[in-house]
Amino acid sequence: MNPEQPKLGIRIGDFSKLSLVSIKALRLYDQKGLLKPARIDPDTGYRYYSASQLPRLNRILALKDLGFSLEQIGQLLDENLSIPEMQGMLRLKQAEVQQRLAQEQERLVRVEARLKQIQQEATMPDYDVVLKPLQAVQVASIREVIPSYPAVGQLYDELMGHLGSQGYFAKVAHPNQKCMTVWYDEGYKESDVDAEATVFLEAEVQGSDRIQCRTLPAHEQAACLTFNGSYNRITAAYQHLLKWIEDNRYDIVGPNREFYIIGGAEQDNESYVTEIQFPVAKAA
């Protein structure tokens, strides 16, 4: 049993081996003020540590293990820190870890859903679903039960005609009209589809008996799929999106929408780009 002559102290390499902390880390803790060596030779700059500094270093490691940053550890080590403050930081950290835990859990579900899907289809998927928030938006709209999906085009014709007769297109210089259809039915229907054709408004305009101006509500989360191709092939995109929502255990919490990023009256124009949006919430 020997007392490691304390005149010199422990050199950084030995202290590193003793504590299993890298030399680089020790130097960083010195620089950040978390653990100053017991003595620094003023001539050579050599750091000399003392064994009695090991408890403090271990406290640093323990706090790091709890997920605190070095800066936070600096505060936590400052001794004149009250118990309630300490508790507060711990509870904050607890909430943070719980949240990360939930995120990783969700991520795992998504990875597994993707694996499952690739296994079933045996091919790289054609579409990708992203979650994003939907903003509220001012629109002019007509809602009606129409005989079939493509018939929504006639609603847009009526809508545009009305806007033109109201002098709307004169007010908004560049006619950058963005359109979105809201589908109110749940599930696929062959006929009698409850649809709402909407145009984003950039200026005030008068409604009519059939045309109203209103605000499409915002949604915190929507599962969205952007589809490049003709409307004839959009059903597959719908199926994919619905399967994703199910596999990832979300619930649909509102009518879905079609946002025509590039769109028009043709049915088979492959250059069209449409975003399908389903408002969702994480299933309980």
Added chain:
Amino acid sequence: MNPEQPKLGIRIGDFSKLSLVSIKALRLYDQKGLLKPARIDPDTGYRYYSASQLPRLNRILALKDLGFSLEQIGQLLDENLSIPEMQGMLRLKQAEVQQRLAQEQERLVRVEARLKQIQQEATMPDYDVVLKPLQAVQVASIREVIPSYPAVGQLYDELMGHLGSQGYFAKVAHPNQKCMTVWYDEGYKESDVDAEATVFLEAEVQGSDRIQCRTLPAHEQAACLTFNGSYNRITAAYQHLLKWIEDNRYDIVGPNREFYIIGGAEQDNESYVTEIQFPVAKAA
């Protein structure tokens, strides 16, 4: 419904609003080759995107959401990537996420244990526990049932006497003898303590009938507490460490050790530094 005149394309700001991806991120994806704009004006350097690039951008976002790095996404987007490769990366990612999940779970337990402890003691704890691996080490040792804990000192006397008589201290120039006691009893005992006094060997030495040379086994994980103070006060450190092990739901899987970093024969020397090590494994 309008076709966003395709001659120019969509400027980066509009594309950013459309996709809810920041301009900085879009420029980064361009630079990293993940999403090159449809056209770049050679005179001005302006980036012009096309709506049909949204699906690719969404794929990038979806993969990012699964936890892939931009570099990995670059590989995953490279199209000439076989299905099995894709599956392999996904399964790797799955394992990675599962591991992080387990880590966060453990961290949560540790944070909660610390909260509980601070609540019970109503004070900043005096000791900190760290987990670390223990290396195997060559030692000379005596094991014996001794009347009480302090009596281990006599074993060390005998051990050192033997090493001296074998000419060991002449061989190892600087007498940096590190000592460690292994306690084989489970729980605290008033008397008849099964103890092994060991000295780390730095050279070959002969054993005897009472003294053997052997290897202390390595352990993957040990809960360790470094204690600065006299042996008289070490019991509190033991209690703390054992409580930590219980609260953090570990099992003790081997005899505990005392490593005398700074130590000696005195009982009440406050400058001693001792590390208590309990080999542990995560409880099932």
Added chain:
DNA sequence: ACACAGCCTGCCCTAAGGGGAGAGTCAAGG
């Protein structure tokens, strides 16, 4: 013509160190 909004590149910043260069230092052997 002018103003203002939008876009460009380039530089510095993040957390916790890792890697390496170039120079100085320590202890032991010859």
Added chain:
DNA sequence: CCTTGACTCTCCCCTTAGGGCAGGCTGTGT
């Protein structure tokens, strides 16, 4: 006493996925 090899020092650049800003063009509306 000198040398050698192992240690140590500081300084600089690197990592992720962008954020923030400066200075200088560019596009559009009035």
